[in-house]
């Protein structure tokens with residue numbers, strides 16, 4: 001999934017608009033964008049939304065961002081929304097693989113209660129929202145087969161650090177957030193799950209947003225979260241590999257398949273060996289998964 005659009009779970013209007021935004025996935029939010037007094041109403045609205053949105057023939061994946069495990073709100077969130085059969089849960093403030101397993105156990109119970117396939121609900125974690133979470137990044141590997149993706153966040157991390165800002169004057173992230181970003185990328189790849197880049201809050205700055213998408217793709221992220229519908233087509237465009245790139249990947253895979261004894265091949269004046277073949281295979285695997 002290239003684009004994941006956040007939609008506050010207490011806004012009927014935005015939920016409806018989100019469905020038509022062209023995102024590969026919606027992150028329906030019960031956490032930070034919903035005030036405490038609105039949580040019960042947001043849970044009920046989200047459940048109804050899931051139940052009706054699931055029926056559409058072509059729809060985005062539907063994930064729900066629940067409240068963090070240490071808030072005491074997670075169980076009530078899950079009790080309310082699991083009857084709506086979300087495709088996945090986005091876990092904020094995750095501290096590592098043990099939190100994934102904790103959530104997985106909660107999901108297994110609700111799947112049984114709601115007649116849902118065992119293990120079917122996927123998990124994506126926001127993995128860098130506190131300083132200690134950054135040290136837990138290596139523990140996602142082998143945590144659970146439910147784990148589908150890792151993403152990172154600079155807003156809550158800067159609050160935990162007591163930092164003055166997380167962005168520099170030119171809009172780029174300050175070095176400590178780039179460290180968290182890069183560690184998330186490494187952790188996701190090492191866990192064999194999708195690395196997703198963080199949100200870009202300044203939703204009127206298209207040029208800055210586009211630049212950040214291109215940098216993320218360059219480094220190996222395969223998707224980015226959006227907070228506004230206008231960001232979705234840009235993400236989809238940038239994270240869809242161009243036709244020439246796909247064609248070239250096919251050519252590389254074929255060249256090695258046609259020459260099984262060759263470790264190295266020359267193609268169009270370039271040396272290709274195992275890492276090039278791996279990269280080509282990875283790209284083709286990515287596009288074969290529709291979302």
Ligand code: COA
Nearest residue numbers: 005006007008013014015017018029032033199227228229
């Ligand atoms: N999902 C769906 N629809 C959205 C949307 C979103 N995330 N953000 C904006 N829209 C809708 C607006 O309701 C508006 O609809 P309308 O034309 O029918 O009135 C339209 O898109 C244009 O919105 P705009 O006026 O440009 O922005 P806004 O001031 O209404 O909203 C935010 C700005 C930031 C409040 C809004 O984008 C938002 O709620 N984003 C998600 C926040 C969130 O979930 N944060 C948690 C993760 S960090």
Ligand code: MG
Nearest residue numbers: 032092155156
């Ligand atoms: Mg937050």
